[in-house]
Amino acid sequence: MTGPRKLYIKSYGCQMNVYDSLRMADMLAPDGFAETKDVAEADLVVLNTCHIREKAAEKVYSEIGRLRVLKDEAAKDGRKVTIAVAGCVAQAEGAEIMRRAPVVDLVVGPQSYHRLPALLDQAARGERPVETEFPAEDKFNFLKNPTRDAIRARGVSAFLTIQEGCDKFCTFCVVPYTRGAEVSRPVEKILAEAERLAAAGVREITAIGQNVNAYHGDGPDGTTWTLARLFERLAQIPGIDRLRYTTSHPRDVDDSLVAVHRDLPELMPQLHLPVQSGSDRILDAMNRKHTRDDYLRVIERLRKAQPALAFTSDFIVGFPGETDRDFTDTLKLIEEVGFCGAFSFKYSPRPGTPAADMDDQVPEHVMTERLHELQLLIDRQMAAFNKACVGKTLDVLFEKTGRHPGQIAGKSPYLQPVQVMAPASLIGTIASVRIDDTGSYSLFGTLADEVGNRVPERPNLAALEA
Ligand code: 5AD
Ligand code: SF4
Numbered sequence: 001m002t003g004p005r006k007l008y009i010k011s012y013g014c015q016m017n018v019y020d021s022l023r024m025a026d027m028l029a030p031d032g033f034a035e036t037k038d039v040a041e042a043d044l045v046v047l048n049t050c051h052i053r054e055k056a057a058e059k060v061y062s063e064i065g066r067l068r069v070l071k072d073e074a075a076k077d078g079r080k081v082t083i084a085v086a087g088c089v090a091q092a093e094g095a096e097i098m099r100r101a102p103v104v105d106l107v108v109g110p111q112s113y114h115r116l117p118a119l120l121d122q123a124a125r126g127e128r129p130v131e132t133e134f135p136a137e138d139k140f141n142f143l144k145n146p147t148r149d150a151i152r153a154r155g156v157s158a159f160l161t162i163q164e165g166c167d168k169f170c171t172f173c174v175v176p177y178t179r180g181a182e183v184s185r186p187v188e189k190i191l192a193e194a195e196r197l198a199a200a201g202v203r204e205i206t207a208i209g210q211n212v213n214a215y216h217g218d219g220p221d222g223t224t225w226t227l228a229r230l231f232e233r234l235a236q237i238p239g240i241d242r243l244r245y246t247t248s249h250p251r252d253v254d255d256s257l258v259a260v261h262r263d264l265p266e267l268m269p270q271l272h273l274p275v276q277s278g279s280d281r282i283l284d285a286m287n288r289k290h291t292r293d294d295y296l297r298v299i300e301r302l303r304k305a306q307p308a309l310a311f312t313s314d315f316i317v318g319f320p321g322e323t324d325r326d327f328t329d330t331l332k333l334i335e336e337v338g339f340c341g342a343f344s345f346k347y348s349p350r351p352g353t354p355a356a357d358m359d360d361q362v363p364e365h366v367m368t369e370r371l372h373e374l375q376l377l378i379d380r381q382m383a384a385f386n387k388a389c390v391g392k393t394l395d396v397l398f399e400k401t402g403r404h405p406g407q408i409a410g411k412s413p414y415l416q417p418v419q420v421m422a423p424a425s426l427i428g429t430i431a432s433v434r435i436d437d438t439g440s441y442s443l444f445g446t447l448a449d450e451v452g453n454r455v456p457e458r459p460n461l462a463a464l465e466a
Helices: 015-031 054-076 087-093 095-100 113-124 148-154 187-199 227-234 255-263 280-285 292-305 324-337 364-389
Strands: 005-011 033-035 044-049 082-086 106-108 157-161 204-208 242-246 270-272 310-317 341-346 393-401 407-411 417-421 430-438 443-447
Touching: 005 015, 015 033, 015 044, 015 087, 015 113, 015 148, 015 157, 015 204, 044 054, 044 087, 054 082, 054 087, 082 087, 082 113, 087 095, 095 106, 106 113, 148 187, 157 187, 187 204, 187 227, 204 227, 227 242, 227 255, 255 292, 280 292, 280 324, 292 324, 310 324, 310 364, 324 364, 341 364, 364 430, 393 417, 393 443, 417 430
Parallel strands: 005 033, 005 044, 044 082, 082 106, 157 204, 204 242, 270 310, 310 341, 417 443
Antiparallel strands: 393 407, 393 430, 407 417, 430 443
């Protein structure tokens, strides 16, 4: 193939898509595609789409409308722009996209993007391929590794897919249909990828998967490894100072995972643990397979093992049949747990999911009010959490230059953005920072050695909750 050609990838939705977009870029790099941030100069545009809520899916069609204009303009200059739709909308709607949007040249589902170069060849011949089968082969065996330079350009914190798909079948969720059954990648493949990342300067790895704590991968010793065991091994890789995981299910928090939160300093003390609702009636209708009490007990076990842990969660308001009382139960659960942040959504009926056909769909204005009330409560909890950090010393992994000259920016163990006046040479390293102030989004601090503090060897924020 000839080069250089320009590739523009737009990612919607979750971290899985962010990761997949990078891997698509890696897949296309050997064919001479260089990434651009300017869609106007792209020869190939990939929309890596999300189908989780109706709004997310609709965004794709608006974007395709804009791309049609761009493609027409380029054609006037004798330039061909190829448009590919990837991700979960591609998986769910397949040929329907081709029908609705004649400007699209190819459609590829999340399990088939290793076939992108071949699909592009087909598109170049004027075919309009739609690849949404769940192929027999494992795409990871065909993906190209990123170059050292590509890893460096992406920064010191990286996502690593360890598991895909979900077997839980929550009644509102399309994931089991778009991403398929739960599959764990083998341990050795994950370690090799992590070692490559570390060797190129990555300090923090977030293990990702639709249901990541259900991880049960084949180990090199012939046994099945849990997520906890995988973390123990990942933590031994030189250079990997921080580990995180997302997103998890309360049912799959086993004792070994609780134990690594206590014993593994590399495992950061922040956990995203979606609960969706605080009402047992609604949790049952959602087929969440846990009660409100089960969730509270999981939180209690984790907090007992690691008092420094802070929690974030996902909430859906207005699930079919949700009454004021059910919603109040959700607010009470939030009060009881005390979150440091959360994502919250209005229920969105997804075609083909059981909840879409349930009676008692909740009116839009009720969902709007409930969402607002829930978000106010979460915002208050987040502000209180951030305020409690003022005066404390937190380890910050510096990632980039900051908003103002002389500033650099990084993340605390709790994923809070932290801005510090410090030399750019600290980017890519972890340093202790005394937190002086909070903004609406970021924390502001001073390097701890400048204020004469002892530099802690590891994040220890047990005192935070006090
Ligand atoms: N409507 C609203 N929110 C949803 N989510 C998943 N499906 C839906 C839906 N149909 C939310 C859940 C999930 C997060 C990724 O998206 O809270 O945890
Ligand atoms: Fe969807 Fe439930 Fe699986 Fe999460 S656990 S991906 S919400 S089906």
